[in-house]
Amino acid sequence: MNASPVILTGHAGVGEVVEGLALVSPDGFSARYDLDRVTGRISRESHALYGASIAGKVLVCPIAKGGFATSWALFDLRSRGLAPVAMLFTWANPVMVQGAVLAGIALMDQLSPDAMEAIRTGDRVRVDPKAGRVEVIRRAQ
Amino acid sequence: MPLRLTPEEDGILAGRWGEPAGRALAMQIAVGDFFGAREMVAVASAHLTGDSESMGDAGLGFVEDLVRQGARFVVPTTTNARNVDFDCYRELGQPEEVAAKERRLRDLVVAMGAVALDSCTNYQAICQPLFGEHLAWGDTGTVIYANAVAGARSNFEGGPASYAAALTGRVPAYGMHLPECRAGTHLVEVREQPRTVSDWGALGVVVGRQLTNYWLVPVFTGLQVAPGGDALKQLGATLASYGSLAMFHIVGVTPEARTLEEALGGRAPRARIEVEPGALDRIYRSFVPEKEKADLVVFGTPHLSLFEVRLLAELLRGRRVHADTMLLLTTNRPVKALADRLGYTAVIEEAGGKILAGPCYYIMTPRELARRHGFRTIVTDSAKLANIIPASGYNAIFRPTADCVEAAVTGRISA
Numbered sequence: 396m397n398a399s400p401v402i403l404t405g406h407a408g409v410g411e412v413v414e415g416l417a418l419v420s421p422d423g424f425s426a427r428y429d430l431d432r433v434t435g436r437i438s439r440e441s442h443a444l445y446g447a448s449i450a451g452k453v454l455v456c457p458i459a460k461g462g463f464a465t466s467w468a469l470f471d472l473r474s475r476g477l478a479p480v481a482m483l484f485t486w487a488n489p490v491m492v493q494g495a496v497l498a499g500i501a502l503m504d505q506l507s508p509d510a511m512e513a514i515r516t517g518d519r520v521r522v523d524p525k526a527g528r529v530e531v532i533r534r535a536q
Numbered sequence: 537m538p539l540r541l542t543p544e545e546d547g548i549l550a551g552r553w554g555e556p557a558g559r560a561l562a563m564q565i566a567v568g569d570f571f572g573a574r575e576m577v578a579v580a581s582a583h584l585t586g587d588s589e590s591m592g593d594a595g596l597g598f599v600e601d602l603v604r605q606g607a608r609f610v611v612p613t614t615t616n617a618r619n620v621d622f623d624c625y626r627e628l629g630q631p632e633e634v635a636a637k638e639r640r641l642r643d644l645v646v647a648m649g650a651v652a653l654d655s656c657t658n659y660q661a662i663c664q665p666l667f668g669e670h671l672a673w674g675d676t677g678t679v680i681y682a683n684a685v686a687g688a689r690s691n692f693e694g695g696p697a698s699y700a701a702a703l704t705g706r707v708p709a710y711g712m713h714l715p716e717c718r719a720g721t722h723l724v725e726v727r728e729q730p731r732t733v734s735d736w737g738a739l740g741v742v743v744g745r746q747l748t749n750y751w752l753v754p755v756f757t758g759l760q761v762a763p764g765g766d767a768l769k770q771l772g773a774t775l776a777s778y779g780s781l782a783m784f785h786i787v788g789v790t791p792e793a794r795t796l797e798e799a800l801g802g803r804a805p806r807a808r809i810e811v812e813p814g815a816l817d818r819i820y821r822s823f824v825p826e827k828e829k830a831d832l833v834v835f836g837t838p839h840l841s842l843f844e845v846r847l848l849a850e851l852l853r854g855r856r857v858h859a860d861t862m863l864l865l866t867t868n869r870p871v872k873a874l875a876d877r878l879g880y881t882a883v884i885e886e887a888g889g890k891i892l893a894g895p896c897y898y899i900m901t902p903r904e905l906a907r908r909h910g911f912r913t914i915v916t917d918s919a920k921l922a923n924i925i926p927a928s929g930y931n932a933i934f935r936p937t938a939d940c941v942e943a944a945v946t947g948r949i950s951a
Contacts (some may be wrong), residue, residue: 495569
C-alpha cells in the first residue's frame with residue numbers, strides 16, 4: 396500500500412462526483428470501433444481490453460477515437476446499466492464529451508499527472524469533475 | 537473564463553424558444569465550457585447523425601421527447617446515412633424491427649423540419665460547404681471534407697450535439713471554428729504518389745494510424761497528382777476514421793494551404809511523417825485474409841458519387857458476380873436516381889450486384905447480415921469501412937477498387 400495519496404488535477408470536466416474501479420486501456424476507445432453495444436464488452440479482437448466489460452468502471456484511456464456513434468452510445472448504454480461511471484482521457488474529442496453530457500457520465504481529460512501514468516486497473520478512484528480533481532483512494536491489491 | 541451568452545442566448549436558455557432549444561443550449565454550454573469556448577457562433581446548416589441502431593432505444597426516446605415538446609429546427613438540416621434502404625431491406629434479410637424504427641425516426645426528424653437526405657455525402661449531393669462559414673455537421677467524413685476541402689468550419693457535432701445545433705442554430709466556438717486549431721501541426725512528406733481513389737484512402741491510413749488525436753492537423757507536401765473530389769473524400773474519411781482527425785491541408789490544393797507557411801499558421805511542425813515508396817502497398821497488405829474466399833464485397837463508405845458508380849458499372853459490364861459472393865454498393869438517393877436513369881444500375885444488377893440508396897454497410901445491421909448469410913470476409917476499397925467493421929465480427933480486407941471487383945467476380949481475395 397502506498398500511503399501518500401495520489402491526486403490528479405486538471406481543467407473542469409463534465410458530470411457529477413463518482414467513485415469506481417479503474418479499467419485502464421492502453422488503446423484508445425470508441426463505442427463504434429471497439430464495443431459490442433448490446434453486451435457492453437470490448438469486441439474488437441485487436442483491442443487490448445478485448446472481452447472486458449466497461450459497465451460501472453472508471454475507464455482510463457489515452458485517446459477518444461472515432462465518430463458520432465459514441466455520442467449516442469453512452470446514453471443508451473447508461474439506460475441499460477452498461478455504461479462506465481466515468482471516463483478519464485489523456486485527450487478527449489468532441490463526440491466523447493457530447494456523449495458524456497447527454498448521458499450524465501463524468502468525463503475529464505488532460506490531467507496532471509496523466510491518468511494513464513498514475514492510475515492502474517483495479518484502483519478505486521474518486522472523480523470530481525467540477526473541481527478538476529481525481530483521487531486514487533485505494534490501490535489495486 | 538466561462539462561455540459568454542448574448543441576450544438572445546440568455547432568452548433561449550430561459551426557454552423563450554421552447555424547452556427543447558433551452559435544454560439543447562444547456563448541453564452545448566457544458567461542452568463549450570469543457571473545451572474553453574468563449575462564445576457561441578451561428579451556423580449555416582446542421583447535418584444530423586443518428587440512425588436507430590447507433591442511437592438505441594434511449595436515443596430514439598430523446599428524439600420522441602423533442603417532437604412531443606414541439607421542437608423545430610431553425611437552420612437547414614439534413615440527415616446522415618441510415619440502417620436500411622427501405623426498398624431492399626427485406627430481400628437482404630434485415631430485421632423488420634430496425635426498418636420500423638428507422639421509419640419512425642425519419643418521420644420524427646422530418647416533423648421537426650429536416651430534409652431526409654439519408655447520406656454521408658451531403659457535400660456532394662445537395663449542400664456545398666462554403667469557405668469561412670460555420671457548420672454543425674455530425675458525420676466525421678462530412679466534417680473533415682467541409683473543413684479541409686472547402687475551408688468551412690465545423691467540429692464533430694455528434695448525434696445529440698447535431699440535434700442541439702439544429703434547435704439553437706448555433707454551436708460553441710472552440711476547436712475547428714478557431715484559426716489556431718486549424719493550422720497544421722505535422723508535416724507529411726509524400727514520396728509515393730497515389731494512383732487511384734483508394735490509394736488516397738491508403739495514404740490516409742498511413743497518416744491516421746500515426747496521428748490519432750482530434751487536435752492534430754497533418755499538412756501534406758510532395759504530392760504531384762491533383763486529387764479529385766472523390767479522392768479527397770476518401771483521404772478525409774480515412775483520416776477521420778483512423779485518427780479522429782477533423783482537418784488536413786494539402787499545400788497548393790486546399791484553400792487554407794496556398795503556401796506551406798500558411799498551412800502551418802506560421803509555426804514549425806511538431807514532427808514529420810515520411811511516406812516512403814511502397815508505403816501504400818504495405819497498407820493494403822496489412823489487411824490479411826483469413827481465407828481465400830470473398831464472402832462479401834462492398835463499395836460506398838462514404839456514399840458513392842455518380843462517377844464512382846459509373847466506374848463500377850464499366851468494370852462490371854458483361855461480367856458476373858460469383859455465385860457465393862455478395863456485391864453491394866451504397867449511395868444516396870440523388871445518385872441512385874441518376875444511375876437508374878443513365879443505365880448504370882441496370883449494368884450492375886445484370887452482373888449480380890445490388891445498389892442501395894441511403895444505408896452504409898457498417899450501420900446496416902452487419903451482425904445480423906453476417907449470421908444470416910455466413911459472412912466473415914468483407915472486401916472493400918474503403919479503408920474506413922475496413923477499420924470499423926471488425927467490431928462487428930468481420931475479417932476486413934482493404935484493396936484497390938479494381939481488385940475488389942475481381943474479388944466479387946472470382947469469389948477470391950487477391951494476396
